[in-house]
Amino acid sequence: MKDDTYDGPILEIDSLSISFFTRLREIPAVMDFSCRVRPGEAMGLVGESGCGKSTVALGVMQDLGVNGRIVGGSIKFKGRELNDMSPTELRHIRGREIAMIYQEPMASLNPAMKIGKQLMEVPMIHDGVGEKEAYARALEVVTDVRLPDPKRMLDAYPHQLSGGQQQRIVIAMALMANPSLLILDEPTTALDVTVEAAVVELVKDLGKKYGTSMLFISHNLGLVLETCDRICVMYSGEAVETGSIEDVFDKMRHPYTQALFRSIPLPGADKHSRPLVAIPGNFPLPHERPPGCNFGPRCDYFETGRCDAQEIKMHNVEGDERHRSRCIRFEEIDWNAPIAASIKQEKAPIGDVVLKVDNLKKYYEVAASALFSSGQKKVVKANETLSFEARESETLAIVGESGCGKSTLAKVLMGLETATDGHVVLDNRSIEAVPIEERGTKTISSIQMVFQNPFDTLNPSMTVGRQIIRALEVFKIGKNDAERRQRMLDLLDLVKLPRAFADRMPRQLSGGQKQRVGIARAFAGGARIVVADEPVSALDVSVQAAVTDLLMEIQRNEKTTLLFISHDLSIVRYLSDRVMVMYLGHVVEIGSTDQIFSPPYHPYTEALLSAVPIADTSVKKRHIVLEGDIPSAMNPPPGCPFQTRCRWKSEVPGNLCETEVPPMKTLATGHQSKCHLSDEVLARMEPVIEMPGAELAAPAVENKAEA
Structure with a gap:
């Protein structure tokens, strides 16, 4: 039985060190890591990829594989030392007392087993309960995680559920044994922002209901703010700052924490007057860490002879209970000093219309049954009457959830698909019906794409330089090899990569460096329009700032039109001039960035x-x-x-929302919305995001409607 009388810290990690052993060397992954999680407390663990967050979680689970080993320190769970437990004792605790939720829900679900059976296994194995009681408990937990029609869910297979539903089932499975500690490793990274919000809300509510303590691993500082009580910032295997959310967010006392916040687009950041500040240099490899402070080579406050002369320990920050920093200069630094003025960039003037899309439709015909195609055909309306214009030097952001038609639009623009109806006009040439194999070199080089995942877009067996030269050959740029090689080196300069990288293989590059090669290749033919499909979502926040500002700089110099597909509205607010919101194949709202982020909204x-x-x-x-x-x-x-998800539907008289597609209505100059709400209702809308001290402008609604 569980020990419910224990009232000390649920998890106590003290001076933990974890290494992985290869044939060549010992690789220290985590060093001198300490943290404490109290009953009912949620601790956020943040930092860049490779800093050791997941290794700490696997250490707590005692699941480090054959190469991993705890080489120092202790991990106590409810006062008991986990490192000394036998495999039998660990089996009793894992899943029952400590549960873990992974980033990819399908990694935790058996595709050949119904959801109900998978959930029922947990109490039947851990608590020895009967089938009937296990089913009742599964039904209760599936209801708790707010899944529709719980009985049908229990009777479904994992592949019949959406990503958000699968993740809720995994959360339900973790809660089935009512664990004392729940470890969540990036549980919402693969989900849409709206689904993420619902899952985060759910995790918070369930934490309160069940009194579960949580270790929440994430690289998203905003998510940690919304879910956690305390935060621990990690860098290169070490905890560098820990404290309550308020302490660390408002009174940060480590240069790395400060650098992280300066590299993310908070409201108020502006790409021209207040650009993001990328963290200089690169993350050190585990076997190449510098002497003294690990963050030293990238730190604005580094002092030779002090910061690199000794091992840096955690220091208590005066005045705040449990606020600690791994910096020997934190008391000398002026933390309130304004950011050093970066070079203010002039906004490039927006030019003529380069791309015009008019009533674009893209339908797919699919068999009613994908398995047995004898069934009647069904039509998937991926894009429904899309109309917009994009101008020279403009950034038009396209936002919406997965399945709204963003990527289908990109495929039609690129010529990978042809339109069902409507027009796509590039420089007065209609291209909607011309597949890529029939497009001329000029058209192909004019519209290029930067993809979401830089790891999948480069040929692993070809050097970086050769891949860029290959693009130049396709675009017929340069008279000979020497000219093309020179152009390739110029492109590496353009994306701020050393020329020596021309001879490197993709595996020798970091994610951010690979994405820069992808950008260089996109601009090889002098692209007029670049379709950037989630170009920074796979990168760390510190790298995101550098890649985003690189795109902006190239756009200013090359007068490129950027179509920026994203679901991250923070980055959209920072870099876009106009925003187009898509839902289920429709453009539901379009306007300038200021119009989209101020009421009235769709x-x-x-x-x-x-x-x-x-x-x-x-x-x-x-x-x-x-x-x-x-x-x-x-x-x-x-x-x-x-209309199936709209909270304003009751404001529309009759059943208009359920019977008629709304007309595109003009709210103000350049601002349109596809909605039946009256001007009076729209005028009542309040701002969603309020900045401190910001004057709230009254919503502007012009009384115009277009069929």
């Missing part, structure tokens, strides 16, 4: 804005969680595509 835009985690304790945000999942494009709802 109800879907309002929910999107509320879902964005913001890493700033002074920003107030209204709380709106979207109920239900995005409908299938194969079977869209009648009338307004958003």
Whole structure:
């Protein structure tokens, strides 16, 4: 039975060191790591990829594989030393007392087993309960995680559920044994921002209901602010700062924490007047750490002879209980000093229309049964009457959840798909019906793409230089090899990579460096339009700032039109000139960035804005969680595509939302919304995000409507 009388720290990690052993050397992954989680407390663990967050979690689970070993320190769970436990004792604790939720939900689910059976196994194995009681408990927990029709869910296979539903099932499975400690390793990274908001809300509520302590691993500081009581910032295997959320966010006392916050787009950051500050240099490899402070080579406050002369220990920060910093200069630094003025960039003037999309439709015909194609055909309406323009030197952001048609639009623009109806005009040439194999070299080089995952877009067996030269050959640029090689070196200069990288293989590059090669290749033919499909979502926040500012700088110099596909509205607010919001194949709102982020909103835009985690304790945000999942494009709802999830529907008289697709209505010059709400209702909308001391402008609604 569980020990419910224990009232000390649930988890106590003291001076923990973990190494991985290879044939060549010992690789220290975690060093001198300490943290304490009290009953009912949520601790956030943040830092860049490779800093040791997941290794700490696996150390707690005692699941480090054959090469991993705890080489120092202790991990106590409810006062008992986990390092000394036998495999039998660990089996009794894992899943029952300590549960872990991984980043990818399908890694935890058996695809050949119904959900109900998988959930029922937990109490049957750990608590020895009967089938009937196990089913009742599974039904209760699936109801707790707010899944629709719980009985049907228990009877479904994992592949019949959406990503958000799968993750909720994994959370339900972790809660089945009512664990004392729940470890969540990036549980929302693969989910849409609206689903992420619902899952985060769920985790918070369940933590309160069950009194579960949590170790929440994330690289998203905004998410940690919304879910956790305390935070531990890690860098290169060490904890560098720990304290309450308020202490660390408002009174940070480590240069790395400060550098992290300066590299993320908080409200108020502006790409021209207040650009992001990327962290200089690169993350050190575990066997190449510098002497003294690990962050020293990248630190603005580094002092030779002090910071590199001794091992740096954690120091208590005066005045704040349990606030500690691994910096010997933290008392000397002026933490309130303004950011050193970066070079203010002039905004490039927006030019003529380069791309015009008019009533674009893209339908797919699919068999009713994917397994047995004898069934009747069904139509998937991936893009439905899309109309917009994009101008020279402009950044147009395209936002929306997965399945809204963003990537289908990109495929049509690139010529990977042809349009079902409508027009796509590039420099007065219609290209909607011309597949890529029939497009001329000039058209292909004019529209290029930067992909989401830099790891998948480079040929692993070809050097970086050769891959860029290959693009130049395709675009017929340069008269000979010497000219092409020179152009390739110029492109490496353009994306701020050393020329020596021309002879490197992709495996020798970091994620951010690979993405720069992808950008160099996209600009090889002098692209007029670059479609950037989530280009920074796979990168660390510190690298995101550098890659984002690189794109902006190239755009200023080359006068490129950037179509920026993203679900991260923080980065969208920072870099876009205009925003187009898509839902289920429709453009539901389009306008300038300021118009989209100020009321009146389309109800879907309002929910999107509320879902964005913001890493700033002074920003107030209204709380709106979207109920239900995005409908299938194969079977869209009648009338307004958003009506099944809209919280404003009751404000529209009759059943108009359920019977008629709304017209595109002009709210102000350049600002349009596809919604039945009246001007009076729109005028009542309040801002979702409120900045401290910001004057609230009255919403502007012009009384115009277009069919």
